[in-house]
Amino acid sequence: MSALKGATAPIYFGSFIVTPQHRTSHKHSLPHNPLTFALVNLKPILPGHVLVSPRRVVPRVTDLTPAETSDLFLTVRRVGRMVERVYGATSLNIAIQDGAHAGQSVPHVHAHIIPRKAADLDHAGGMDAIYDLLDGDEGDLGKAFKNAVSTEEGDQSIEVGNGSTANSGRRSRFPVVDNDARKPRDEEDMRTEAEMLAREMENEPLD
Amino acid sequence: MSALKGATAPIYFGSFIVTPQHRTSHKHSLPHNPLTFALVNLKPILPGHVLVSPRRVVPRVTDLTPAETSDLFLTVRRVGRMVERVYGATSLNIAIQDGAHAGQSVPHVHAHIIPRKAADLDHAGGMDAIYDLLDGDEGDLGKAFKNAVSTEEGDQSIEVGNGSTANSGRRSRFPVVDNDARKPRDEEDMRTEAEMLAREMENEPLD
Numbered sequence: 001m002s003a004l005k006g007a008t009a010p011i012y013f014g015s016f017i018v019t020p021q022h023r024t025s026h027k028h029s030l031p032h033n034p035l036t037f038a039l040v041n042l043k044p045i046l047p048g049h050v051l052v053s054p055r056r057v058v059p060r061v062t063d064l065t066p067a068e069t070s071d072l073f074l075t076v077r078r079v080g081r082m083v084e085r086v087y088g089a090t091s092l093n094i095a096i097q098d099g100a101h102a103g104q105s106v107p108h109v110h111a112h113i114i115p116r117k118a119a120d121l122d123h124a125g126g127m128d129a130i131y132d133l134l135d136g137d138e139g140d141l142g143k144a145f146k147n148a149v150s151t152e153e154g155d156q157s158i159e160v161g162n163g164s165t166a167n168s169g170r171r172s173r174f175p176v177v178d179n180d181a182r183k184p185r186d187e188e189d190m191r192t193e194a195e196m197l198a199r200e201m202e203n204e205p206l207d
Numbered sequence: 208m209s210a211l212k213g214a215t216a217p218i219y220f221g222s223f224i225v226t227p228q229h230r231t232s233h234k235h236s237l238p239h240n241p242l243t244f245a246l247v248n249l250k251p252i253l254p255g256h257v258l259v260s261p262r263r264v265v266p267r268v269t270d271l272t273p274a275e276t277s278d279l280f281l282t283v284r285r286v287g288r289m290v291e292r293v294y295g296a297t298s299l300n301i302a303i304q305d306g307a308h309a310g311q312s313v314p315h316v317h318a319h320i321i322p323r324k325a326a327d328l329d330h331a332g333g334m335d336a337i338y339d340l341l342d343g344d345e346g347d348l349g350k351a352f353k354n355a356v357s358t359e360e361g362d363q364s365i366e367v368g369n370g371s372t373a374n375s376g377r378r379s380r381f382p383v384v385d386n387d388a389r390k391p392r393d394e395e396d397m398r399t400e401a402e403m404l405a406r407e408m409e410n411e412p413l414d
Contacts, residue, residue: 099298
């Protein structure tokens, strides 16, 4: 039994908490990101599409403390590097809709990280179809957040938008692509991915 | 004459460096962001559209050190708060195209910060037209970066993409909006905005 260090706080993926307490000591222990968690996505736009979010529920980046801001983006950098490696990608889209008028649907800061590779969206219309898909994806985040926070804090849920409030009445000049065709995954799929990614984070250097 | 502190390193806006050395001591001195600079935009998508970038020229977020990562996003948070206030906005789009396959045109990490308000893109097709405009904007960044770094480091320029290399051959399913209609601004316009924003940063709390 190894002593637990402060530096081995868990990374959450989705509603599935994989704590270092469940694991043996590892050369690269889980990162010290006490203020941040990561979520797998109910309807990923592309494989490895994850969200990184502060634990404290605030709507805007400016509401974060400097420590939370640093922790969030150090986690974005590290989780991004991990998903890029795991999903064989070569680039990342990183996007924050910071407020309802920027398209935010859930009033809890969240950074989208989407692994990209050459020609990955040719079937959907090209490289920039990502943005239409990203927009559609916002509508599905409410449930993911609710699950994550419910698990983290017993059975408490946070106040989240219903996923369409901020979007209602919004006019989009883009035809709807295949958002509706993207099927929500089942719990088992999400749990399996979350656990795989949590293990992969152990192989990811801290810096 | 007040002694200069390390905490008063300049924020750069575009090719226009406004250093605290040129100013009298101020209650809220310029921030200590030694590793980061900000740029005004040659062709802003919306008023107050700025870029925040690490001083060190690296293409990917993962190439940044943890200190550079923290400094970059603390600056994103603080500059974002400032432009939202100055331009009377209510939200921000924050986006990083991290690598060529994510749409990055200039191989130097840069975060777009775009102030948003209700109905601000109704004329262009709605809230999400931002993404098409953002994509078009990438093609104009080469010159802005070149100017900025030339001024900062004497007459040296960095290696930048020509602004269309990464885009060449890319298929977009989106009709071109009014990217071509957006006129590049002249030097005087950009200098005036840069100086105004640099002054506004002095009114922005450090935290």
